[in-house]
Amino acid sequence: MIFLNFLISGISLGSIYAIIALGYTMVYGIAKMLNFAHGDVIMVGAYVCFYAVSRYGLNPFAGVALAMLVCTVLGMVVERLAYKPLRQAPSLAVLITAIGMSYFLQNTALLLWSSNPKVFPSIIGRGAFKLFDGRLSVSHVTVLTIASCVVIMAVLSLFIGKTRLGKAMRACSEDKGAAQLMGINVNATISLTFAIGSGLAAIAGALLCSAYPTLMPTTGALPGIKAFTAAVFGGIGSIPGAFLGGIMLGVIEIFAKAYISSQLSDAVVFAVLIIVLLVKPAGLLGRMTQEKV
Amino acid sequence: MTMRRLINLKRVEARRIYLTYAVVIVAYAVCQVMSSTKFLSSSMRGMLVPICAYMVMAVSLNLVVGVLGELSLGHAGFMSVGAFSGVAAAIIMQKTITYAPLRLAVAMIIAAIFAAIAGFLIGIPVLRLKGDYLAIVTLAFGEIIKSVLNNFYLGMDSGGLHFSMLTDTTRLLKGGRLIIRGPMGISGIQKIATFPAGFILLMISLMIVFNLVNSRSGRAFMAIRDDRIAAESIGLDITKYKMMAFVMSAALAGAAGALFAMNYSTIVANKFDFNTSILILVFVVLGGQGNMLGSIIAAAALTILPEKLRQFSEYRMLLYAVILIVTMLATNNAEIKEFLGRLNPFRRKEEAE
Amino acid sequence: MTKAKTKYIPVPSRAILPERDIARDPVLECVNLGITLGGIKAVDDFNLTIGRTEIAGLIGPNGAGKTTVFNLLTKVYQPTTGTILLNGRDTHGMDTRQVNKAGIARTFQNIRLFKNLSVADNVKVAMNNEMRYNMLSAILRLPNYKREEIAAHRRALKLLSIFDMQNMADVPAGSLPYGAQRRLEIVRALATNPTLLLLDEPAAGMNPSETAELLDSIRKVHEMFQIAIILIEHDMSLVMNICDGICVLNFGQIIAKGTPDEIQNNPAVIEAYLGRKKEG
Ligand SMILES: Nc1ncnc2c1ncn2[C@@H]1O[C@H](COP(=O)(O)OP(=O)(O)OP(=O)(O)O)[C@@H](O)[C@H]1O
Ligand SMILES: [Mg+2]
Numbered sequence: 001m002i003f004l005n006f007l008i009s010g011i012s013l014g015s016i017y018a019i020i021a022l023g024y025t026m027v028y029g030i031a032k033m034l035n036f037a038h039g040d041v042i043m044v045g046a047y048v049c050f051y052a053v054s055r056y057g058l059n060p061f062a063g064v065a066l067a068m069l070v071c072t073v074l075g076m077v078v079e080r081l082a083y084k085p086l087r088q089a090p091s092l093a094v095l096i097t098a099i100g101m102s103y104f105l106q107n108t109a110l111l112l113w114s115s116n117p118k119v120f121p122s123i124i125g126r127g128a129f130k131l132f133d134g135r136l137s138v139s140h141v142t143v144l145t146i147a148s149c150v151v152i153m154a155v156l157s158l159f160i161g162k163t164r165l166g167k168a169m170r171a172c173s174e175d176k177g178a179a180q181l182m183g184i185n186v187n188a189t190i191s192l193t194f195a196i197g198s199g200l201a202a203i204a205g206a207l208l209c210s211a212y213p214t215l216m217p218t219t220g221a222l223p224g225i226k227a228f229t230a231a232v233f234g235g236i237g238s239i240p241g242a243f244l245g246g247i248m249l250g251v252i253e254i255f256a257k258a259y260i261s262s263q264l265s266d267a268v269v270f271a272v273l274i275i276v277l278l279v280k281p282a283g284l285l286g287r288m289t290q291e292k293v
Numbered sequence: 294m295t296m297r298r299l300i301n302l303k304r305v306e307a308r309r310i311y312l313t314y315a316v317v318i319v320a321y322a323v324c325q326v327m328s329s330t331k332f333l334s335s336s337m338r339g340m341l342v343p344i345c346a347y348m349v350m351a352v353s354l355n356l357v358v359g360v361l362g363e364l365s366l367g368h369a370g371f372m373s374v375g376a377f378s379g380v381a382a383a384i385i386m387q388k389t390i391t392y393a394p395l396r397l398a399v400a401m402i403i404a405a406i407f408a409a410i411a412g413f414l415i416g417i418p419v420l421r422l423k424g425d426y427l428a429i430v431t432l433a434f435g436e437i438i439k440s441v442l443n444n445f446y447l448g449m450d451s452g453g454l455h456f457s458m459l460t461d462t463t464r465l466l467k468g469g470r471l472i473i474r475g476p477m478g479i480s481g482i483q484k485i486a487t488f489p490a491g492f493i494l495l496m497i498s499l500m501i502v503f504n505l506v507n508s509r510s511g512r513a514f515m516a517i518r519d520d521r522i523a524a525e526s527i528g529l530d531i532t533k534y535k536m537m538a539f540v541m542s543a544a545l546a547g548a549a550g551a552l553f554a555m556n557y558s559t560i561v562a563n564k565f566d567f568n569t570s571i572l573i574l575v576f577v578v579l580g581g582q583g584n585m586l587g588s589i590i591a592a593a594a595l596t597i598l599p600e601k602l603r604q605f606s607e608y609r610m611l612l613y614a615v616i617l618i619v620t621m622l623a624t625n626n627a628e629i630k631e632f633l634g635r636l637n638p639f640r641r642k643e644e645a646e
Numbered sequence: 647m648t649k650a651k652t653k654y655i656p657v658p659s660r661a662i663l664p665e666r667d668i669a670r671d672p673v674l675e676c677v678n679l680g681i682t683l684g685g686i687k688a689v690d691d692f693n694l695t696i697g698r699t700e701i702a703g704l705i706g707p708n709g710a711g712k713t714t715v716f717n718l719l720t721k722v723y724q725p726t727t728g729t730i731l732l733n734g735r736d737t738h739g740m741d742t743r744q745v746n747k748a749g750i751a752r753t754f755q756n757i758r759l760f761k762n763l764s765v766a767d768n769v770k771v772a773m774n775n776e777m778r779y780n781m782l783s784a785i786l787r788l789p790n791y792k793r794e795e796i797a798a799h800r801r802a803l804k805l806l807s808i809f810d811m812q813n814m815a816d817v818p819a820g821s822l823p824y825g826a827q828r829r830l831e832i833v834r835a836l837a838t839n840p841t842l843l844l845l846d847e848p849a850a851g852m853n854p855s856e857t858a859e860l861l862d863s864i865r866k867v868h869e870m871f872q873i874a875i876i877l878i879e880h881d882m883s884l885v886m887n888i889c890d891g892i893c894v895l896n897f898g899q900i901i902a903k904g905t906p907d908e909i910q911n912n913p914a915v916i917e918a919y920l921g922r923k924k925e926g
Contacts, residue, residue: 034425082618089625091424092364096578099571100617107611225432232429261459263476267440270433277426278418293522293713293722293754302764303816501785508784508791509798512771516760523758526720527772527838528746537781583762 001135006258007251012142012211014250015149019204020227021234021242022156023197029173029237030193033091036098037078038201039224040105043217045071045202046209047113050120060123060206067202075198076191084187102221109217117216120209141210148203153243156196160239169193173237222266226253229273235286244284310503313586317499320593321492328488336600339556344596345491346372346553349498351576351588353545356502358574359583360511361538362518364428367415367435368573371408371543372550373565377442379404379551380479380560381472385449393485397555401494401548408547411438412540420535423521435570442562447473478561479554486555494552495589498545502585505541514538575617667697671734673749673842673874674719679728680898681718688714689898692728696842701868701875703885703906706895707918712878713755715895716844720752721745733841747775751840753831755847755878761820765811765830768819769802772837805833808870809863825856829863836867843867843875849884857881861888886910894918 020042027035045067052063082101086094128139160166171179172189180186208223209215226249234245249269256268282288324341327333354368383400390396415434422430446461447454450469461471473479505511513534516524525531554560576595580587599609623629672695679692689711696702704712717723719730721742730737732748740748751772760768777798783791806812809829814822819830828848835843848864849857861884868875879885885892886906894902894909896918902909909915 034429082622085622085626085629088627089621092358092362092582093621093625095364095425095428096574097618097621099574100614100621103571103610103614104618107608107614111607111611225436228429229433232426261444263444263459264440267437270437273433274418274430277422277430281422281426291522293717293756300818300821301816302818303766504785504787505781508781508795509770509774509777509779510781510784512763512767513774515763515767516771519760519762520758522722522742523754523760524771525742526722526746526752526754526758527834528743528775529771530743541781 001132005136006254008136008138008142010251010254011247012145012250013254014230014247015145016204016208016211016223016246017227017230017250018149018243018246019152019200019207020223021231021246022152022239023201023204024228024231025234025236025239025242026169026193026197028231030169031079031083031087031190033083033094034098034228035083035194035197036095036224036228037101037105038197039220039222039227040102040109041071041075041078041198041201041220042205042208042224043109043215043220044074044105045205046120046215046219047109047118049123049202049206050118050209050215053123054121060121064123064203064206067206068199071198071202071205072195075194075201079191079194084190102224106217106221113217115217117214120213120215122210122213123206124210141207145207145211148207149243149246152200152203153239156239165189165192226266226269229269232283233273233276235280235283237287238283238285241283241285306507309584309586310507313499313503313589314496316586317492317495317589321488324488337597340596340600341488342486342491342556343553344593345488345495346549346556347573347576347592347596348495348589349491349549349552350546350573351580351592352495352498352502352585353542353549354573355577355580355583355585355588356505356514356538356542356545358577359581359588360502360506360518361514361535363535363539364424364431364574365539365542366428366432366567366570366574367438368431368542368546369565369567369569370435370438371412371546372553372569373438373442373562374411374543375401375404375408375547375550376554376560376565377445377473377479377550377562378407379547380482380554381447383483383485383551383555384470384472384479385454387483393483394487394490397485397487397490397552400555401490401551404551405544405548408550409540409544411547412543413536415543416536416539420532420539432567432570435567439562439566442473443476445473446471446475476561476563478559478564480559482555482558482560484556484558486552491552494548498548499585501541501545510534510537572613575613578617579620666699670698672696673698673700673733674876675729675731676719677729677731679715679718679725679730681714681723681726683714683723687898689718689895692718692895692898692900694893694900694903696874696876697890699868699872699874700890701864701877701888703889703892704876704878704895705880705882705885705892705909710895711898712895713846714898716752716846716876716878719745719844720750746838746840749839749841750844751835751838751842752844753828753835753846753848755850757824757827757831759819759827759830759834761818763819764816765806765819765822766799766802766815768830768834769805769837770798772834773798773801775838802837805837806830808836808866809833825852828852829860832863832867836871841873843873845875845877845879847878847880849879849881857884860884864888 020038023038024035027033048067048070049063052058052066053060078101082097083094086097122141124140124144126139128137129143130137160169168184168189171182171184172186176186227246230245230249231242233249234241252272253265253269256265260268276284328338350368350372354365357363357365379400382403383396386396386399390399419427419430444459445456447456448469448471461475513529516529517531517534521531576588576591580591623633674696676692676694680690681688692715704715706712714723718725721740732750735748737745737748760771763771777794779790779794803812803815806815811826811829814826819827822830832845832848849860852860864875865888877885877889889906892904892906892909893900894915901914901918902912
């Protein structure tokens with residue numbers, strides 16, 4: 001029963017990672033860059049949601065919607081200002097810029113909202129379902145998190161597989177030059193990808209802080225890095241990979257916390273990442289691409 | 294020849310190397326004079342050793358990022374390995390080597406060796422990866438090193454050395470001393486790091502890096518950076534050279550870590566986290582990739598500046614972030630570069646000629 | 647495993663060997679070489695033998711798979727089928743670096759110089775494997791460091807002088823004019839002491855006088871080093887002038903092999919180039 005409990009919390013945490021990882025993976029697939037600042041978009045989303053709900057008394061779901069709107073705009077603005085001018089630059093330069101952007105968001109948040117941790121109200125209360133005569137308790141947040149993740153995955157897969165915009169995204173991630181020639185607006189498509197990724201980050205932020213209620217300017221950093229790890233783990237650029245990687249990472253983390261050591265759980269997570277990359281350099285579901293010579 | 298005049302790379306590089314040595318020596322002399330004439334405030338005097346350590350960190354990271362062209366996001370991890378192994382060694386040798394400068398030197402060498410071993414072990418998996426993947430795995434290793442050191446216990450008693458993980462199970466005999474105490478780190482360190490020692494370490498690091506870069510290995514590093522496929526096509530062993538640069542960089546970072554740690558009475562593993570790695574990366578990026586003098590100046594400026602601007606300390610990290618982004622945009626975007634070029638009156642004259 | 651001296655797979659026709667190579671083992675033999683890239687057979691059933699000192703031309707329309715052949719020979723791509731024998735040795739399982747050590751050096755269609763290195767360093771880095779001093783000698787500037795560096799620099803200047811570039815030695819490679827960059831790539835390749843030199847469109851982007859100079863230089867290289875050269879080139883006058891034998895590739899397959907004269911009059915080749923539809 002304890003095992004089942006850990007498994008469920010692992011899947012729940014993994015669902016959050018998966019939602020964040022989607023943002024990383026989509027952006028990587030299309031812009032071939034690691035958007036290091038993605039984790040901090042989560043934090044911004046959580047703050048917006050927090051203030052909307054606890055200061056201005058908005059309905060929690062309206063709060064999440066507002067956060068999504070803010071993050072979507074934020075993601076697009078960041079892309080336009082910092083990343084777009086570097087389309088042709090070496091990837092090292094882009095990565096450093098993204099790290100700079102991450103610092104920028106964190107420290108802006110620090111100035112705006114101070115480093116005092118805020119206690120985030122759960123968006124659907126702290127109730128729980130009791131199963132097996134109360135021996136297994138699954139909180140509402142957990143259920144909501146897992147359900148959101150599944151829904152998001154399904155919707156996103158449909159969007160990318162079936163709609164025109166989704167096809168444009170896939171085309172751009174295959175070959176930007178060719179996509180341009182086919183009349184696809186590459187810049188708009190990249191912008192759209194950032195928008196979707198950042199919108200999802202807002203949802204992840206609200207869910208993350210509902211499960212782990214301490215909200216600080218650095219809240220997004222570690223989950224961001226881990227979700228990124230999850231994306232790499234599953235094969236960066238692959239959407240099912242992000243899902244798989246996120247869930248597996250969450251489960252591994254919770255089990256490492258439970259059975260190895262809570263202080264070493266992060267080390268275990270990173271060690272697993274390294275081992276996976278050694279066996280499969282492109283991640284579990286990633287594709288190796290061959291450089292044209 | 295009607296061709297525009299081309300720069301003579303050899304001459305430019307030689308000039309830059311001598312300039313770097315000269316600047317370091319002059320700066321050292323000036324600081325020595327100033328601190329002996331009490332011209333330097335005591336807070337500034339206290340920063341001389343950390344500045345030297347950061348300079349060595351920046352130079353060593355520049356070997357990997359600027360010369361080899363691979364991004365390492367876990368450089369503070371090697372500093373940390375060096376700090377802990379160096380300080381532990383110094384404490385163990387306290388009785389046997391009583392002459393402090395010698396003890397410091399030996400401790401730094403031991404630190405360099407431990408960090409080099411860590412660099413080698415980490416290099417085996419890391420250097421098989423490329424680009425972004427390599428960067429992220431160095432980040433992962435930086436975090437792993439931090440976690441491990443945070444849970445590491447090392448004690449010494451008459452029975453020798455004892456260590457344990459997670460919890461303190463060293464069971465030291467009476468009179469023993471617990472040197473590394475997990476998350477509490479090491480305390481009661483004798484502050485034997487001195488400014489001259491920092492200066493010497495920096496000079497040695499510069500010599501190693503410059504001489505290495507101007508040798509067959511250095512040419513191989515830069516060739517791999519400029520074009521990996523072409524480098525393979527002329528028979529270079531990519532993994533070997535990457536490993537060489539990586540291990541050398543780690544060793545220097547280890548020595549710097551030991552120097553840094555022995556300037557304080559207490560150190561903890563959390564001091565050497567991702568933020569420290571980024572800070573050093575900022576030195577390298579601001580100073581210019583491959584430009585050692587730039588790294589040194591950036592390290593000094595960005596360590597002193599926040600002290601001078603204490604009232605703006607809240608904006609410090611924000612400023613870093615902005616500097617980082619703007620530098621990257623300015624140096625990598627053609628339009629912005631051109632715009633800046635037009636602002637520069639010297640450049641315009643040159644073109645008109 | 648015994649070395650496959652006798653071939654069990656019939657090789658349709660051998661390239662035309664110059665007389666001087668008749669009694670000697672070939673430097674390169676490709677048997678049934680092929681690769682599938684992105685679902686298409688970019689090169690298929692490629693059989694070619696190159697004599698010790700032959701200059702061979704590899705021609706064909708755009709996208710025919712010429713560069714891919716070079717990538718296969720140098721193991722930038724791993725072949726999906728076939729065997730490559732270099733100096734009688736199977737290169738199966740070797741990587742790019744090992745193939746280079748075994749004797750193949752190449753240039754690239756899209757110039758791949760070490761842009762930030764000086765011209766001389768671009769050449770010296772290619773001599774890396776024959777230099778012996780270690781890291782410690784370099785850091786401490788021991789006598790063997792100085793000795794070997796000076797020797798390497800001399801040799802680099804000598805190689806550069808073949809292409810009349812010795813006075814550009816200290817210039818960054820990236821700032822050279824286009825033609826000079828192409829020539830520097832050849833020098834860099836030569837510095838690895840190859841037995842087979844692969845040149846991918848060496849005259850691309852050169853004006854006629856530069857092309858004529860290049861032709862002389864290639865001849866000079868060939869005479870000095872007595873090596874085999876395979877040349878991909880769209881400039882037919884260059885190819886017809888310099889090559890002993892020519893191999894024509896279209897859609898990844900060899901459509902003709904022979905001397906320049908034979909190729910010029912081969913109907914299949916003319917058709918491939920002019921793209922005429924089959925009549926009837
Ligand atoms: N890495 C790769 N992935 C997928 N397809 C490839 C790859 N490399 C080459 N191709 C394809 O293989 C075919 C042959 O390409 P190749 O570059 O060898 O042609 P080429 O004969 O050198 O042409 P050109 O004269 O234009 O240089 C082309 O259709 C090309 O698109
Ligand atoms: Mg080609």
